[in-house]
Amino acid sequence: MKVVQGFDVSDMTRFNPDQRAPLWWGILGLITIESAVVLTFCVSYMYLAAYADTWPPRGESAPPMLWPSINLGLLMLSSLTMYLAGRAIKRGNQRGLAIGVTASVLLATTVLVLRSLELMAYEFSWKDHAYGSIVWTISGFHYVHVTSIVFGSAVVAILAWRGYFTRQRQIGVVVDTNYWYFVCFAWIPFYLLLYWGPRVYGQ
């Protein structure tokens, strides 16, 4: 059969930092899946709350609000530094990228420290009642995620300091940033549910 030329792709870019890149879609897929998990956790929380006589159970008080709210602020701030880091590499500013990612990692590490202290101060255990179980499980779920973005982004930071990323070669940064946003923003529904929820349900 005669073979004729249809499209010539020799001159097309081999670097696809944006929606063109499969990896960009791949991370979107991961975020979708995990969002479904987040949602399922939230629904489970509400289901248990709805069927409970009192929520939180008699004898427990709603957890204090201060530290989680500070964490919320820190996570939002780290998203901002992450965003700036991404902006920097779009302009080819390698130093800006390295600084931004490092700052985000440090901010999230602070969150981990604060969260650890806060969890240790909880007055109830996951064994005590369904309320304790779901609070601890959601907290643990998010804690593990913050740990994983700290770990993953630390690697990105190392590569950034070594000058691996360039204006073209930046897909790694793009997907890391997107996942970072997801983990930080997932804290919002959890925060509302875990800390505002009992105050609303409790009335």
Place this chain on the structure above:
Amino acid sequence: MTLETPATPHDRIDSAEQATQLERTWHSPGGLLGWFTHVNQRMIGKRFIITAFIFFLLAGILGILIRLQLAGPEQQFIGPELYNQFFTMHGTVMMFFFAIPVMEGFAIYFVPLMVGTRDMAFPRLNAFGYYVYLIGGIVLFGSLLLSMAPNAGWFNYVPLSSKLYSPGYGVDVWTTMITFIEVSALTAAVELIVTTLRMRAPGMSLNRMPLFVWAALVMSFMIVFAMPAVIVSSTLLILDRLVDTQFFIVEGGGEPLLWQHLFWYFGHPEVYIILVPALGMISTIIITFTRRPIYGYTALVLSVVAIGFVSFGLWVHHMFTTGLPQLGMSFFTAASVTIAIPSGVQIFCWIASLWGARIRFATPMLWVLGFFAIFVIGGLTGVMVASIPFDTQVHDTFFLVAHFHYVLIGGAVFPLIGATYYWWPKITGRMMSETAGKWSFWLAFIGFNVTFFPMHQLGLEGMPRRIYTYVEEMGWGDLNLLATIGSLVLATGFGVTLINAIWSVLRGRRAEPNPWGAPTLEWAADSPPASYNFRHIPVVESRWPLWDWEQAGERAVVTGLRHDRREVVLTSVLDAKPVGVQVLPAPTIWPFVSAVAASMGFIGIIFHPIFFVIAFFLVAFTLVAWFWPRRPWRDD
């Protein structure tokens, strides 16, 4: 758009030397160690398919053992404990380790070929998913040999599956391995979505996509939205069992029904996750064996998408006997009946396509016709059990067992075997025997009906499911004996196909690239396809590219991909216009290492929670190694 070039056999876009270079670039390393580094989608797809069929065989043997136990009243062949393990393992393996992986395997193998590209979007992730599946399957099945197998049914209702009523490791193995294998299902789903949306051959706009690719796409989206629910539910259950959380424990303020909601929110779509790709296979086979464009392409696509959506709104029909509020239940009855509409559209389009066509009754087509007969019965009983008064009557009786085997075997296994015959020459380069194929079909068809039809009657007579025996006076003996005989005939039918397959690999007639005269792109590759799938990435101008080329006597292709590394074309989502080129990664051992690290965690936590932490960091390190950029860094 099309530029004419001289059509000599060795013009500049078609030289043998380039083919050799392509082969060097894309080939998979040999040797035992090499085996663990393979990333090509056809390798992975084939492994998924073969492994899944092995699980089908194993779970099928369990099914037969169950039937032998039930053949007569008060038999002592397998005791109650083993019986519980057997039906649990049978159901679990069939649903999680056979049906979904086999469909994904076919999709992994054929979607890239059908959309005209050289691999999947994330070849290494693909390999990772396979190892996860393999390890998970071995552990689950191994638990049976160690008498540690799950025994609380494939849907593991609490409180039966809680630590109090199911001590021992069985349910732990179930929950961890289910979560683990869903990881594999999810990676494959994301791969399939991205590959389908971003890597189609230029010109293959969404409305020219082969119907099987559509079905695989819908299946993948369903997996993405359904599997997280089962992951969460099994995580909650394992937490209850391992670290004493109270999610499902009433005394601790937990809610057993939460389990059922989460499980069936996944479990109902699960059935359609299995069915939808089968619908795609049926359409594919019908097109080829009537040799004309299918009737109602758009209607078929829309109804598959609709089935995908509606199936998420039905889960409560598995819970009609749990005492939920009446109004809610009526809604779910209505929704359950609604799904008959898109299913009906499918059947209508197929009948219209077959109407007046010169049908070639080759083996794949026979299995499709068998599907029609069986599936219609399964669908009817489905509408019956969607009605609450009737369901209250037959719930947890053999009527249900009959119903869902009509749907699952009729709806998925029959089309699947048809598709296996259909695509066999593409995968192996050899034909299967038609005579044996027809024998296999008739034995399986008759055997199937003899096995499962009597179960309707048994159910109406009140025989509960999941009982290891029954007393003579119930009068269920004769029909049970009949069903057992039927199951042996059914097994013989599948066995003939197995022998046919082995025989074909050893002695089968060699297959040309397009032995059935099909219109879709996978048939433009060699049989079996070369490592790089296509020498030239095709350019597509209609739904039936091969039929077009046949008429035109020529074909347009993409040029300008490098041959010395793994390059594929990226195209736009809707109309498949080329937008870029992607370089894919080469073979590596890391996906395997990662999967082993992850499995350590999943197996380990059954014994101690610390394994979660260990595996978490191990996996993180393997991922870094997997993604670490190698110098020289690409600079173009």
